[in-house]
Amino acid sequence: MSEQVAVASGWKRFWERGGWWRAVLLAAVYVALYLATGKLVGLLFGSQIDDGDPLADVPTILFGTALAIVVGSAILLLFSGSLGWLRELFGRQPIGGSWWMWIAPAIVLAAALLRIFGTDYGRYSVGVVIAIYLTGLCIGFAEELLTRGLAVNLLRKGGYSERVVMLLSSLIFSLLHSVNLLTGQPPLTVLATMGFTFVFGVAMYLTLRVTGSLIWPILLHAITDPSTMLAVGGLDEVHGSVNELATLAGLSTYLYALLAIIAIFLVRGRVGRKDAVPGLATPQGIGSAS
Numbered sequence: 001m002s003e004q005v006a007v008a009s010g011w012k013r014f015w016e017r018g019g020w021w022r023a024v025l026l027a028a029v030y031v032a033l034y035l036a037t038g039k040l041v042g043l044l045f046g047s048q049i050d051d052g053d054p055l056a057d058v059p060t061i062l063f064g065t066a067l068a069i070v071v072g073s074a075i076l077l078l079f080s081g082s083l084g085w086l087r088e089l090f091g092r093q094p095i096g097g098s099w100w101m102w103i104a105p106a107i108v109l110a111a112a113l114l115r116i117f118g119t120d121y122g123r124y125s126v127g128v129v130i131a132i133y134l135t136g137l138c139i140g141f142a143e144e145l146l147t148r149g150l151a152v153n154l155l156r157k158g159g160y161s162e163r164v165v166m167l168l169s170s171l172i173f174s175l176l177h178s179v180n181l182l183t184g185q186p187p188l189t190v191l192a193t194m195g196f197t198f199v200f201g202v203a204m205y206l207t208l209r210v211t212g213s214l215i216w217p218i219l220l221h222a223i224t225d226p227s228t229m230l231a232v233g234g235l236d237e238v239h240g241s242v243n244e245l246a247t248l249a250g251l252s253t254y255l256y257a258l259l260a261i262i263a264i265f266l267v268r269g270r271v272g273r274k275d276a277v278p279g280l281a282t283p284q285g286i287g288s289a290s
Contacts, residue, residue, distance in 0.1 A: 015083055018158035020168055024172060027147075027151065030146055034071075035182070038068040041068055055229060072142045085150075088153065089149045121230070136226030144214060147201065159270070166267055202260040204220070205217075232246070
């Protein structure tokens with residue numbers, strides 16, 4: 001029993017030290033498990049998946065995309081629970097946000113609404129639309145828990161400034177999408193996706209700061225991916241004509257990029273090992289809103 005306690009204590013101490021390389025290690029292990037799960041799902045349910053169209057039907061969406069993400073979400077929850085971090089991750093953020101950070105969730109929501117109202121739903125069955133939004137919820141949960149939750153927490157425990165936390169967590173989020181190369185996507189498409197996910201990651205970090213809760217980045221992310229999939233007819237690339245409203249939503253990428261540049265100069269503060277106050281969001285001092 002004492003050996004088990006010692007192992008558990010050592011496991012927790014290892015991750016409590018934080019640091020950028022632990023955040024990268026966690027992301028790399030997650031990606032490896034996600035890819036392995038995808039391979040296993042392909043072996044078991046390959047006959048249910050249309051390889052030519054990721055949005056072809058409900059089984060293709062659920063088995064081709066959603067199932068591996070659901071397994072990944074469960075793994076992340078188990079990992080967080082093993083460290084006793086669930087309340088820390090989903091509780092109130094230990095540092096507040098400034099008024100200008102509200103621009104981030106406003107852009108995300110506006111872009112999502114433009115795509116929602118600009119989608120030709122006649123191309124899809126009701127079941128496909130529901131399946132895509134359920135998949136989007138899973139994607140939002142898994143990717144935000146990993147990057148704006150666990151990665152941000154590890155970086156803060158490492159004592160980095162919030163500017164560095166924002167940039168490194170967004171970089172990790174961007175690098176997650178480099179695995180699209182393994183699916184046969186053209187390198188330029190993957191690079192464009194990585195560029196977008198970096199600046200979108202900054203917007204999600206700002207949303208985390210200004211709302212004070214991981215729930216809001218999860219929900220905004222959860223409507224961004226499915227509304228994009230339905231608007232363009234595919235995953236990370238266009239498979240059909242795009243409505244004018246959806247085209248207008250595409251301008252949000254430039255707004256994210258501009259906001260990311262502004263954030264580099266304006267984001268301040270630090271939540272270090274000695275300074276962190278779990279569950280507290282304050283406008284001054286360590287919880288500086290700027």
